Amino acid sequence: MLTKDIKTKIVISTSVDPYYNLSLEEYMLNNVEEDEVILYLWQNANTVVIGRNQNPWKECKCKELELNDGKIARRLSGGGAVYHDLGNLNFTFVASEALYNLEKQLKVILKAAQKEGIDAQFSGRNDIEVNGKKFSGNAFYFTKTSAYHHGAILIDTDISKLGSYLQVSKEKIQSKGIDSVQARVVNLKNLNKAITIESFKMRLKESFKEIYGENSEEYILNEEIFKLNELYNKYSSWEWIYGESPSFDISFKNRFTWGDIEIGLTLKKAYIQKAVIYSDALNSSLILRLGDVLEGINFDVSKICEKIRYLSTEFGEDEIINDIYNWMKSKVLQF
Incomplete structure (x- = not known):
């Protein structure tokens, strides 16, 4: 038709x-x-x-x-x-x-x-x-x-x-x-x-x-x-x-059903000065925003989780957000 x-x-x-x-x-x-x-x-x-x-x-x-x-x-x-x-x-x-x-x-x-x-x-x-x-x-x-x-x-x-x-x-x-x-x-x-x-x-x-x-x-x-x-x-x-390829102070990597992700963080006086996210996830806008919301906060995994959860107000309930939130939440015991 x-x-x-x-x-x-x-x-x-x-x-x-x-x-x-x-x-x-x-x-x-x-x-x-x-x-x-x-x-x-x-x-x-x-x-x-x-x-x-x-x-x-x-x-x-x-x-x-x-x-x-x-x-x-x-x-x-x-x-x-x-x-x-x-x-x-x-x-x-x-x-x-x-x-x-x-x-x-x-x-x-x-x-x-x-x-x-x-x-x-x-x-x-x-x-x-x-x-x-x-x-x-x-x-x-x-x-x-x-x-x-x-x-x-x-x-x-x-x-x-x-x-x-x-x-x-x-x-x-x-x-x-x-x-x-x-x-x-x-x-x-x-x-x-x-x-x-x-x-x-x-x-x-x-x-x-x-x-x-x-x-x-x-x-x-x-x-x-x-x-x-x-x-x-x-x-x-x-x-x-090529963009920026800074030397990260800490890096998290994982693979999910929706793709790979690497979160690279540059720290200064316990604050996240720079957050660079590499991923082949199809939702490119969400991945870009993830880097934005992490910059400027103090390096505390619970704070990072709060910022990740905040993305739901912009993108709604999303598999990527939920997976990254639960993954980062599991890191609390490591820091």
Whole structure:
């Protein structure tokens, strides 16, 4: 059934520069209209993209990537690190808060896969799979008025590079019952040799129009046509990509069902001067706020627990908050 009374756009970037493509994504997020849904299709060349709150040195073999003319980029959304090359196709759904609909958005992806003879399913917290193997990881980002849902679709990517550049923890691999990250993923071309980037792009456009409306305007953009200097400078900057990596006086690490977390604290006269949180949790905003609320308080685990519990007033009852609260509460006996 077609959705009426909304505007739809299909935006295709011809750039393969991750800093430009992420800039364009944020530009659309900040400028999407109340009655608008955008499907954005893009590719990055030889790039590791990390989640908003991840530590690049722990997630990626940075020096090896650099020596092979690769780039490291940091996105706004949470989740884990991914490898992009010209064998995968990235998609983003950008919408106002009112029109953001994960079920419909996923339906576009699943329907496109079905058109290519792939019986795919959404699985776990953020994966799209076929026969138990992942070909797309998804992540999400929300502002007060808009949101996006994006992911990378493995069509003919270099799986060996994916495995060599990404540093996935043994705990994470073991929790999924696999031997390596390569064993967990699959290229769609392995399942249907006729699939190409262009054919899947066409299927996505068809599915989007079938689900959201046939009158979608299509825009082909590149860096010459549509310049994004300010956002580009942000995404390509050392500060955004690598950020601060202070020497912590104390560090807490744990793994939960929703992801890994490391809380690094720098202390001065028994007060928390700096709190840096690294995590692949999908809720990037919550993780950022956790660091904010811990700074400036005295280093007392019961006080830390109070601040963690306070986050429920902003984010509501949340599994992440409850898990971190109970974990930190168990530390009381150690201090």
